[in-house]
Amino acid sequence: MSTMESGSLTSKMTTLDRFLPIWIILAMLIGLGFGLIEGIQDIFNAVQFGSTSLPIAIGLLWMMYPVLAKVKYEELGKLKNEKKMFATSLFLNWIIGPLLMFLLAWLFLADEPAFRQGLITIGLARCIAMVLIWNMLAGGDNEDAAALVALNSVFQVFMYSIYAYFFLGIASEWFGGVSTSLDISIQEIAISVFIFLGIPLIAGIITRFVGIQRIGKDRYDNQFVKKLGPTALIGLLYTIIIMFAMQGRKIFELKWKLLQIIAPLILYFFLMFAISFLISWGLKFMYSKTVTLSFTAASNNFELAIAVAIGTFGIESDQALATVIGPLIEVPILLALVYVSLWLKKKMFKNEID
Numbered sequence: 001m002s003t004m005e006s007g008s009l010t011s012k013m014t015t016l017d018r019f020l021p022i023w024i025i026l027a028m029l030i031g032l033g034f035g036l037i038e039g040i041q042d043i044f045n046a047v048q049f050g051s052t053s054l055p056i057a058i059g060l061l062w063m064m065y066p067v068l069a070k071v072k073y074e075e076l077g078k079l080k081n082e083k084k085m086f087a088t089s090l091f092l093n094w095i096i097g098p099l100l101m102f103l104l105a106w107l108f109l110a111d112e113p114a115f116r117q118g119l120i121t122i123g124l125a126r127c128i129a130m131v132l133i134w135n136m137l138a139g140g141d142n143e144d145a146a147a148l149v150a151l152n153s154v155f156q157v158f159m160y161s162i163y164a165y166f167f168l169g170i171a172s173e174w175f176g177g178v179s180t181s182l183d184i185s186i187q188e189i190a191i192s193v194f195i196f197l198g199i200p201l202i203a204g205i206i207t208r209f210v211g212i213q214r215i216g217k218d219r220y221d222n223q224f225v226k227k228l229g230p231t232a233l234i235g236l237l238y239t240i241i242i243m244f245a246m247q248g249r250k251i252f253e254l255k256w257k258l259l260q261i262i263a264p265l266i267l268y269f270f271l272m273f274a275i276s277f278l279i280s281w282g283l284k285f286m287y288s289k290t291v292t293l294s295f296t297a298a299s300n301n302f303e304l305a306i307a308v309a310i311g312t313f314g315i316e317s318d319q320a321l322a323t324v325i326g327p328l329i330e331v332p333i334l335l336a337l338v339y340v341s342l343w344l345k346k347k348m349f350k351n352e353i354d
Helices: 002-006 020-035 040-044 054-070 073-081 083-109 113-124 131-137 142-180 186-215 217-228 231-254 257-282 287-298 302-313 318-348
Strands: none
Touching: 020 231, 020 318, 040 231, 054 186, 054 217, 054 231, 054 302, 073 142, 073 186, 083 113, 083 142, 083 257, 083 287, 113 142, 113 257, 113 302, 113 318, 131 142, 131 287, 131 318, 142 186, 142 287, 142 302, 186 217, 186 302, 231 302, 231 318, 257 287, 257 318, 287 318, 302 318
């Protein structure tokens, strides 16, 4: 712990992860450039995969698959002896998180239903493998983090479509009546979740267990995954390029509206982390487990949010545009929260410091 705290935290991240916001901005700019080409939208829409164009579907599936092949599903068995942590994680991820984002989205975007729905979609997509980086940097329990990521990855296959239909449709109508009603069914959301989470999840599970059997766990985690993992970023950036190529003109029209989308996202990450940290600390968890619960609750699966928004609302929708802002904001905020965590450890967990 002491060496981690004294060293440069960013130096422990890969170049790809450290500069993710920059890569995303560059992908946006490249996409905007492609968007100026006459007829580019027709080219991307020429071949369809379900209700999604084939080029975008390939990107969505690929950005999910490497991440899910990295998840340590075998660690789920560890949670049998961690029932308190298991219950706390489910409470934070599936009660507090979605509700907090729902309220913030309505607070900041009551007059913008499409952008609001995009933010709610982010709030429903719970933590995924990138949280392991933040947890490691903050000195959390890596095995617990792996188990909780696996838990939430599997859990959201069954719960995401139900939650999405409730928060985007039923609960939103309580706040705004007819203007917020959703012209989609739970089946449409479920299909998007199955295609863009279920299929890569199944592929990821098969890849992991077959890979471990063939080459061993050590080689799989330290060699194969390290080569496969970074390709998820290629899928993400490819998807963003196509999105912005098809939405280029709309982006220029947003101007200050972007701040209205960014503000609730910033608040969400800070508030979700603070709430999770205080609840976990109040339940007498050690620092390593407290910080693990906090990061797995404050992080979001922005790949899934983008995929579901595109699959459900379309690549040219405002909902899809809002979801792509998520990773742009999440990466620098969660890196800042790593430093906050290490400071809190000194203040609130003095008895654990050597």
